[in-house]
Amino acid sequence: MPQTQRASRTTAAARGGISHATWLSERLLLVGAWAQLPRGGRGLWTVELSDGAAGGASPVLVLPPPAGADAGTPARLLGMLRVGEADAASGRAPGLQFARGSARVTASGEQVTAALVDLRMLVRESLAGLEPAARDRIVPWLAQAAALHGDDEGAYSLARKLHVARESLREQRRSCQVAAEEPRGLQIETLLEIDETTYWIKGWARDADARVTGLTAISPEGGASEFLDRTLRVARPDVEDFYATGAAGRAGERSGFVGLIELDAPSRLASGWVVQLSDAIGEAIEAEAPAVVRDPLAVRAAILTDFGLSRRADDPERATLFAPALTRLQERLAAATEVEDVRELGRPPRDPEVSIVVPLYRRIDFLEHQLTQFARDPELARADLIYVLDSPELAQELERLAPELHALHGVPLRVATLARNAGFSGANNAGAALARGRKLLLLNSDVLPAAPGWLGTMSAFFDATPGIGALAPKLLYEDDSLQHAGMYFLRAPGSETWENMHYFKGLARDTPAANVARSVPAVTGACLMLERERWEALGGLRGQFVQGDYEDSDLCLRLHEQGLASWYLPDAELHHLEAQSYPNELRRTTSAYNTWLHSHLWGERIEALMAGTEELVA
Numbered sequence: 001m002p003q004t005q006r007a008s009r010t011t012a013a014a015r016g017g018i019s020h021a022t023w024l025s026e027r028l029l030l031v032g033a034w035a036q037l038p039r040g041g042r043g044l045w046t047v048e049l050s051d052g053a054a055g056g057a058s059p060v061l062v063l064p065p066p067a068g069a070d071a072g073t074p075a076r077l078l079g080m081l082r083v084g085e086a087d088a089a090s091g092r093a094p095g096l097q098f099a100r101g102s103a104r105v106t107a108s109g110e111q112v113t114a115a116l117v118d119l120r121m122l123v124r125e126s127l128a129g130l131e132p133a134a135r136d137r138i139v140p141w142l143a144q145a146a147a148l149h150g151d152d153e154g155a156y157s158l159a160r161k162l163h164v165a166r167e168s169l170r171e172q173r174r175s176c177q178v179a180a181e182e183p184r185g186l187q188i189e190t191l192l193e194i195d196e197t198t199y200w201i202k203g204w205a206r207d208a209d210a211r212v213t214g215l216t217a218i219s220p221e222g223g224a225s226e227f228l229d230r231t232l233r234v235a236r237p238d239v240e241d242f243y244a245t246g247a248a249g250r251a252g253e254r255s256g257f258v259g260l261i262e263l264d265a266p267s268r269l270a271s272g273w274v275v276q277l278s279d280a281i282g283e284a285i286e287a288e289a290p291a292v293v294r295d296p297l298a299v300r301a302a303i304l305t306d307f308g309l310s311r312r313a314d315d316p317e318r319a320t321l322f323a324p325a326l327t328r329l330q331e332r333l334a335a336a337t338e339v340e341d342v343r344e345l346g347r348p349p350r351d352p353e354v355s356i357v358v359p360l361y362r363r364i365d366f367l368e369h370q371l372t373q374f375a376r377d378p379e380l381a382r383a384d385l386i387y388v389l390d391s392p393e394l395a396q397e398l399e400r401l402a403p404e405l406h407a408l409h410g411v412p413l414r415v416a417t418l419a420r421n422a423g424f425s426g427a428n429n430a431g432a433a434l435a436r437g438r439k440l441l442l443l444n445s446d447v448l449p450a451a452p453g454w455l456g457t458m459s460a461f462f463d464a465t466p467g468i469g470a471l472a473p474k475l476l477y478e479d480d481s482l483q484h485a486g487m488y489f490l491r492a493p494g495s496e497t498w499e500n501m502h503y504f505k506g507l508a509r510d511t512p513a514a515n516v517a518r519s520v521p522a523v524t525g526a527c528l529m530l531e532r533e534r535w536e537a538l539g540g541l542r543g544q545f546v547q548g549d550y551e552d553s554d555l556c557l558r559l560h561e562q563g564l565a566s567w568y569l570p571d572a573e574l575h576h577l578e579a580q581s582y583p584n585e586l587r588r589t590t591s592a593y594n595t596w597l598h599s600h601l602w603g604e605r606i607e608a609l610m611a612g613t614e615e616l617v618a
Contacts, residue, residue, distance in 0.1 A: 016033055016077075016105035017034060017107070018115045020117055024158055024161055025154045027083050030119075031079045032078055043100045045100045046058060046059060047079030047097070048096065049081065050095035063138070066130075066134075067131075095109045120164065132171040136170065139169050140264075142162055144264065144265045145158060146266045163220045166220070174286070175286060183208040184209070184285050185243070186204070186277045187204055187205075190203070192293045193299060194329045198328055199263075201260075202306065203256075204255045207277070209279065212228065214277070214279075215259070216278070219269075219273060220272030230262075231259035232317040239256065259321065271291045296336075303326055303329070308592065313596055333423065334422070336419075337418060339417070339430055343415045345402060346412030353437055354529070355432070357428055358370070358385070363445065367445065371406075372409065373449045374411050374449075377449065377452035384437045385412065385413040385414070386416060386434055387402075387414070388416045388418065389415065390426075392417060414434065425540070428442055429541055432532070440530055441455070441529045442526075442552075444526040453572075459529070467563065467564055470523050471529045471566075472569070473527055473568075473572035474572065476573060482502075482507050482508070483576050485514040486502070487500050487520060487552075489606045496599070500553050502524070517568065517570060519568075521553075525551060526578075545594045553602075560609070561605070
């Protein structure tokens with residue numbers, strides 16, 4: 001074999017040379033080489049540029065000689081390295097070296113350039129003839145190119161090249177035929193992108209002959225993820241009914257599944273995913289997956305629906321599958337939160353004591369109702385009032401409405417428009433990042449003051465109360481019955497989760513016990529005051545919860561961890577229309593997950609907290 005390779009300079013310690021090279025992208029070079037070491041040569045092969053620049057050494061894939069080859073047959077080496085901008089701009093291949101311990105196989109830039117071919121030729125001439133086991137190692141190794149490349153221009157072009165290589169190299173399994181007489185069946189119904197390395201998968205798999213030992217997802221670029229141990233298996237009567245007249249099923253086997261796929265390198269192509277099933281007797285089949293669903297809100301809704309497949313709060317899959325998937329998705333949404341525009345109406349206060357952040361979601365008419373009430377209260381003109389539009393599709397309408405309302409009422413305000421919907425926590429965090437006051441007040445758009453002076457009352461009480469973390473006022477329904485007088489946690493008989501409950505909810509406004517300022521386990525985020533520096537130190541509201549549930553009590557419990565108490569103040573009264581901009585069907589979809597997650601995070605602390613708390617529940 002060495003006689004057929006292009007010549008290159010070698011060290012005395014190793015014989016070798018460059019066989020082929022190809023540009024995977026403008027800055028990513030794939031190089032094939034051969035090498036022969038004296039006996040006793042040790043260490044891992046790496047590849048790097050000869051001048052040691054641009055990213056250091058990268059690991060090399062070593063493909064040993066095939067079984068039965070002569071003792072002197074050299075090993076094949078595959079290396080990928082990212083080149084510097086100057087080399088990429090010049091179009092010239094750089095000099096490089098493969099290294100193992102003190103041994104070196106080097107090639108000049110001219111030698112690498114002479115070895116350049118396109119990827120298809122490299123695969124055909126240098127890799128396609130290898131044994132299946134060797135090719136199965138190459139495919140996922142090549143997929144790492146996407147991670148080396150990063151998010152530079154050309155990432156999708158690289159992904160398409162890797163897909164071509166995958167199809168040329170991988171050892172395909174027998175395609176699944178869904179038929180009643182077939183012992184093995186596999187179908188992928190949904191594939192959802194959480195981020196470029198994490199996916200949610202749903203489908204069914206069955207094997208009448210043997211136990212299923214593997215479910216492997218292969219990305220279009222060749223990245224492989226064995227996910228059988230990251231699945232929730234569920235009953236699929238429709239599948240078992242279909243097979244009832246054919247091959248017998250395994251007793252008690254649940255054929256349906258949802259699962260979490262985690263890749264080492266990003267996947268950027270929507271089509272081309274394959275899933276393989278293997279069993280305990282060595283049989284294997286594969287099935288194509290549908291195109292990836294990428295809209296994050298649709299993905300979130302689907303995973304939340306699947307959460308209903310887990311029936312018990314202590315199901316381990318809730319913590320190992322659903323929480324990581326939804327947390328990562330929420331982090332992706334938070335990272336995409338961007339303030340597209342901030343409009344200032346009126347002269348802002350020079351040194352505000354309080355910044356008020358009000359998210360606007362769907363119901364932008366609430367802006368009119370609030371400003372009508374705020375105009376009667378001189379304190380609001382001295383506050384830093386920030387509205388955050390969390391429904392960007394209404395930006396044009398709000399751009400017309402806000403100046404009209406400011407001209408009518410004279411209340412100074414800022415309107416921040418988000419580039420996309422960010423949810424309750426994202427909108428509040430975005431607004432708080434613009435705040436100027438020493439104290440921060442989170443306020444729902446459907447909360448309206450019962451009388452002027454409420455803000456000053458809250459601010460004075462907050463400053464006068466040592467060890468205070470969060471403060472909330474009395475909130476009333478439209479009929480003046482109590483909606484909020486502080487919150488506590490309740491675990492219903494037979495339940496394994498704690499729920500947020502409101503003291504005295506539905507009782508009369510003048511209920512004596514509800515008219516006492518006191519420390520409570522938590523307070524509502526519908527109208528919540530805290531120190532802005534404390535807020536920033538905590539990182540604001542955590543985005544793990546979906547669409548505005550439990551973020552407030554989670555914040556209170558994080559303050560409690562720091563030795564700070566939550567306080568209820570009845571001397572400030574406001575009306576809360578409650579969930580007017582948040583449809584009940586959406587709230588029901590998210591409630592089960594949020595309740596479980598809150599208990600999962602805080603169950604032990606809540607239990608200890610409630611054991612020492614007097615429950616004034618009438």
